[in-house]
Amino acid sequence: SRFEYVKTFELPGADALLPDTWLVVRLDGRAFSRFTDVHALRKPNDLRGLALMNAAAGRVFEELGGAVVCAYGHSDEYSFVLPPRADLYGRRASKIVSSITSVFTAAYVWNWPRYFDEVPLQYPPSFDGRVVVYPQTQHLRHYLSWRQADAHINNQYNTCFWALVHSGLEPSDAQRALRGTQTAQKNELLFSRFDINYNRLPQIFRKGSFLFRQASGGGAKGAEDTISSKGRTPGTETSRSDPGTGTCEIVAHEEHCSDWCGKVQASFRKNLVCIHQDIIAESFWQSHSYLLD
Amino acid sequence: SRFEYVKTFELPGADALLPDTWLVVRLDGRAFSRFTDVHALRKPNDLRGLALMNAAAGRVFEELGGAVVCAYGHSDEYSFVLPPRADLYGRRASKIVSSITSVFTAAYVWNWPRYFDEVPLQYPPSFDGRVVVYPQTQHLRHYLSWRQADAHINNQYNTCFWALVHSGLEPSDAQRALRGTQTAQKNELLFSRFDINYNRLPQIFRKGSFLFRQASGGGAKGAEDTISSKGRTPGTETSRSDPGTGTCEIVAHEEHCSDWCGKVQASFRKNLVCIHQDIIAESFWQSHSYLLD
Amino acid sequence: SRFEYVKTFELPGADALLPDTWLVVRLDGRAFSRFTDVHALRKPNDLRGLALMNAAAGRVFEELGGAVVCAYGHSDEYSFVLPPRADLYGRRASKIVSSITSVFTAAYVWNWPRYFDEVPLQYPPSFDGRVVVYPQTQHLRHYLSWRQADAHINNQYNTCFWALVHSGLEPSDAQRALRGTQTAQKNELLFSRFDINYNRLPQIFRKGSFLFRQASGGGAKGAEDTISSKGRTPGTETSRSDPGTGTCEIVAHEEHCSDWCGKVQASFRKNLVCIHQDIIAESFWQSHSYLLD
C-alpha cells in the first residue's frame, strides 16, 4: 500500500549491537516493592519467589536455544549472558531485549501458581530490560562479580534490617541502627543479638543463583554441581534466630531450601543447572572455563 | 565495589529517543503460527484470541498512566502510540520497549483463562517489541493506515483461504486458487461460493481494534463509540457460510462478537474504549482530533 | 583477504539519521581563542575573519550540490541546514558531518591568503562538527533563532567589553563592570561613554550571516537581498568610538564592511547570497518561505 514507506523509519541497523562482544540482558521487576508487599512475600527473602525467578530464567534458556550461555539472578533481577559469537536476531538490540523480557515475564506469570499455589496473583507483574555490551571477557567477569557483590551487600543489610524489625524495632530505628556499619559489625549483630550465623544462611540468599549448561560429558562435575545446587552442604548446622520471637522467617525458609531448588531443577532439561556459589573468585571459572570460551 | 565501573558501559544516553516525535511500540507474537495451532485457535480469526489481545492492550494503558495515547491491534500484533510530549523513562528506548512488552505479555498470560477457560495454556506465549520514531503527525497517521490496510489484506486473504480449505481443498490448492486475485475477485468468490458477504463480516475482523481514551466530557461521542465497539450495527443481516459443511467457523464467531467485545470493555476503566472502525479516512480523525494534538 | 571481516564492524546503519527530519550540521572553530590571538584578529569582530568564514561556507554549498538549503554563521561557528528530503550519503551521520567539516576547513585554509594576505597563517586551524536532528520546521526556526540571539548577546557583550578594555580598563575590571547588566544598560554604556550607537554597528556583527540560494526567477527579491547583504543601508550615519583613543577598531571595520561582503559575494555562484538580517521574526520567512518547504 502507499503507506508502506513508514516501514523505512524502523532503521534496523541503528539497533545492531557491536559484533564479537559479550551481551548482558538484565531484567528487573517493575515496582516489586509493591508487588512483594501485595503478595506478602517473606522478608528479606522468599524462597518461593527466588525459585519462581529461577524457573522463569530456565524458560529463557529453553526458548532461546543456544544463544544464552549463563545467567545470574537475585532479588527481583536476572542477567542473561550472550557470548561474543551470539547472532540472535542478527544482534538487533530491541528484538533481543524485548524477547528475553517477554519470555521471562510469561514464564513468571505462568509458573506463579506452581510456586505460590496458596497465593492468588492479584495483578500481572512485569519487568524492564536492557542490554549492555562488554568488549572483553574480563568485563563480563566483573559484571557478574558486581551483581553477586551487590546481592551479598543487600542481603546482609536486609537480613539485619528485618531481624531488627521482627524483634520489634520500628523500620526507621532499624535503619538508624545499621547506618554506617561494616560487614563484620553486621555479622556480629546477627550473631550476638539473633544467634544467626550469617555464613550459614542458605547460599541461595547470600550468593544468588547462577544458571548454566553443564559441559557435555561432564558426569562427575555435573553431580557435584547438582549437590551444591541444593544450597547447603549436608551436615551443616543450621543457624537459629531467636526462638522466642517466632516471627523471623529466616529459618523457616532454609529448611525448605533444597525442596524449592529441587523443584526448579526438576523443571529444567537435564544439562541445565542452577547453583548458588561464589562466582567472583577464580576457582569457579577455572573449573568452568568453557563458559567463557 | 571495585566492580561497579561496569555500570558505565550502560550508556543510557545512547538509548534516548529523539524528543518531540511520535513513538510507536509494536509488539508481535513470537511464533504464533505454532502457538495458535497448539491451542487450536479458530481460523482465520478467533474472537477469544482477539479479545484477549485487546484486554492485554488495555492493561498497558492502565500501567503506563497517560503515556499511551492510542493503540491499534490485529492478528498477533499490537502497536502503542506515545505522543511527542511523552517523557516515559526519559524516552530511553530499552526501558520503553521492554516495559510495554512485559506488561502486555504478563496481562496476556494472566488473562488467558478468562478468555480461554476451556483451553489450558500449554506453554507461556511471548512477544517481541520494537520502537519506531515518527517525526510528523502525518507519518503516524500513515503508520496506522499501513497497519489497518495490512489487517484488511491479510484478513480477506485468510477468510478466502480458510473458506476454501474448510470446503475441502488442500491448503496448497487453496493457495493456488487465490494466487494473483484482486480484492473484488476475492469478495466475489466468498459471496458466490460461500454465500459470505465480506463487508458484513464482523468489523473486528476487517478493521482490527483501536483503543483510546475518550475525550473527557464527550458524552455523546462516547456512547456512539461504544456502540460501534460492539462490532456490528443492529439489524445487519449476518453472512452465511455453506451450512452443509458446518466446519466454517466464520459465522459462529460473529454471533458472539459483541459478547467478547463487551467482556473486554468491561475490564477497562470507563473512559478507555475499543472500537473497530476505519481509521484510514479523515472522518475518524476529524471527530477525534484531540488524539493527535 | 581473510582480514576483510573487520569491515562488518562498521555498522553503517547504526549511523543513519531519521528520515524526513531537518538536519543541522554545526561547525565550531577548535581553540579559536588561541587562533584569533596568534593571528591578531581584530576585537571584538574581525571583518576579514567573518568574510573568510562566509567564503568557506559558500564552498560547502558548492561542493554538496543541492543538499544544503541555508546556513547561518557568526564568530567561529557555522550551521548548515539540510532539508527533510535530503538524502546526502544515505543520511549517514559520519559521512555528512565529516564531509561538511572537511570541505569547510579546506576552504578556510585555502582562502586564508585571499582574506588575510598580510597575515601569514602560523598553523592550520581546524573545526569540530556535529549533526542535530530536528523533527519539525518549527524546531529549525527556533534553532536558527537560538544561534542569532546568541550572536547578538555575545556581540553586545564583547563590544562593551572591548570598548572598555580599549579605553584602558583591565580585562577583569571590564568584566566586573558588565556583570549583571541588561541589554538596555549595555547600549546606554556604549552610547554615553563611547558614543557608539549599538544599533548602527554593522549588521554583520549584530545579526551574523545567513546564506541561501535565491528562489529562481526571483529577480526583485534577489536585488533587495543583495543590497541588504552589503550590511548597511546607504546614508546611515556611522557610529563613532572615542576618537581620542584611536585604538577601538569598531569603526575602522565598518567602513570596509561592504567591501568584504562584496568580495565574498563575488566568490559565489550568482544565485547564492549572504545576508545579515533578522531571521528570528516572521517577516523574513514570509518572503522566503520556499526555504522551509
Next chain:
Amino acid sequence: SRFEYVKTFELPGADALLPDTWLVVRLDGRAFSRFTDVHALRKPNDLRGLALMNAAAGRVFEELGGAVVCAYGHSDEYSFVLPPRADLYGRRASKIVSSITSVFTAAYVWNWPRYFDEVPLQYPPSFDGRVVVYPQTQHLRHYLSWRQADAHINNQYNTCFWALVHSGLEPSDAQRALRGTQTAQKNELLFSRFDINYNRLPQIFRKGSFLFRQASGGGAKGAEDTISSKGRTPGTETSRSDPGTGTCEIVAHEEHCSDWCGKVQASFRKNLVCIHQDIIAESFWQSHSYLLD
C-alpha cells in the same frame, strides 16, 4: 533565550562510543580520482602526494596529544588508532571524527605548497571520515592487516596497469590483460615485460606508511626504524622500467623516496616516526608490543 531548548536535541550520549575498545578513525579523500587527475599526480603513486598525506597525519598526532597511538595510510586514505583507554572528547563519535578529519584536512591544504611547490592547488581537497569500534586487540591487528593487504593488492594491480598503459595499451586493454591474474602472474608480467622487480619497488608503495611514537628510551630501536623509514635498504639494486619508453614514472620516484620521507620526518617531533614495513606479521608487533598495551 526561549529558543535554547533546541540544544536538548543534541543528545550527546547518543554519540558515545563503547568504553574500553579500540577506535579507528579512517579518512578517505573525497573524489580523489578527479583531484589527482586535475593536479596531475604521478601514476600509480606520487611520492609528493604520499609524503603530504604523511605530513598531514603527523599533524593529527601533534594536535590530539596522546590520544592517537599509531596510524596507517596509503593512497588517499589514513586510519588513526585510538587505544581502549582513550577518553578524547568523552569518546563522543562526532567530535572525534570531525576533529581528526578537520585537523588532517587543514594540514593537507596548508602543507600542499611544501610538497607540491611547482603545482598550484586548483581547489581545496577534502576527506570523509568514520569511526569504527573494535572490541579486541586482535580485531585491531586484523584491521591494520586488512588495510595493508589492500594497499598491496591495489598497488600491484596499479603498477601493472600503468606500466601497460605507459607502454602504449589503451586503459581498457590493460584492464582486460590483467583480469583474473594472480599475484605471481602480475609479478612475472612486471619482470618479463618491464624489467621491474616488484619486490624492489619502494617499500612506501608496497607497504604504505605506519606512524607511531617510539617507546621512550628505545635508542637502538629508534635508530633501526629511522633507517627503515627511508624506505629502502642501502645497496639494493633499483628496478628498471623499459628505458625506451621514458614515460613510466616508477623509477623516477624511487630515487627520491628517502628525500621525501626525510622531509616528512623532519617535520615531526623527534619521537614520532614513519615506517614502511610489514605490519601484518607477528615480528613487527613483537618488537613494538607497547603500542598494543
